[in-house]
Amino acid sequence: MCDQCNYRQILSDAGLSPTRHRVRVLEVVGNNTCPLNAQEIFDTLRRSHSINRVTVYRILDSLVDNGIIERISGGRASFFGLAPNAHHQRHPHFFCRLCGQVNCLTPQSVPVDVAPLRRVFPGIINSVEVRVDGICKNCLKNNA
Amino acid sequence: MCDQCNYRQILSDAGLSPTRHRVRVLEVVGNNTCPLNAQEIFDTLRRSHSINRVTVYRILDSLVDNGIIERISGGRASFFGLAPNAHHQRHPHFFCRLCGQVNCLTPQSVPVDVAPLRRVFPGIINSVEVRVDGICKNCLKNNA
């Protein structure tokens, strides 16, 4: 979730022209409190605009490739949230295997230190995903 | 990779009868130096034995449910490796987005501390996955 990001600016800075669709996809991802999967993003967009499912997938791919958003794995689908940047610290995610929702955890909740790996790793490191799997509070209550 | 594990014993201890197929699936997963996906495990097995793809999926699911092996996400598929146990410390994995291989990193390379989360998390924590994405040494060389 971001109140400080200028999405058009972010796109332009990355060399992507701020087309209607790209801006809208980025708004949906950026304005949501938790990561969404491609279908949810598509469903949200189509409620108010005409857009194709494939276009959503392609835009999500390019936003990930440009480091604007990040892909988070959860169950069999990918979820998308704003990538770490000046306003957004990197943080881990929780995937509930019952309801399938992905939620953000605080950056402090699962501290990781990638520095040791960066010093010795002979390839390129693009991202580090920390994902906690289990059962969320709500599901625990509802299925008790 | 494990030289010290008695796979039949591990299965029995978990309450799973050590059928041919289960023992073989576990051998393939346990004897490999890096995690394999379901298709690779199936392809390896069918070279020497008659086995169905669905059976492989079902056995992998039950081994994961019983905490014998662990599921590691990489690209669009799941990969499988021995779960942490007496002989195998928990460790992070590296997913190369070019060749699609998953490799094990040393436990020390990306230290994580789940304790802070465990103290405050209101749900159930089943597993914590640390996955580094990027480009591996080989692909870096071959595509330079």
Next chain:
DNA sequence: AATAACATGCAATTTAGTTGCACATTATTG
């Protein structure tokens, strides 16, 4: 205005995994 480059839509396809049901094998009981 012409052209090139990039973006989008649509249908078809692929990949990874799942389900339902029949048959086979193993375990349990009388």
Next chain:
DNA sequence: CAATAATGTGCAACTAAATTGCATGTTATT
């Protein structure tokens, strides 16, 4: 031991998620 129950496996069909090829539309460059 046979009878029965429980578990395991195979096969065909199905589903969800994502991708591809190609036509058309839009934007940028000369």
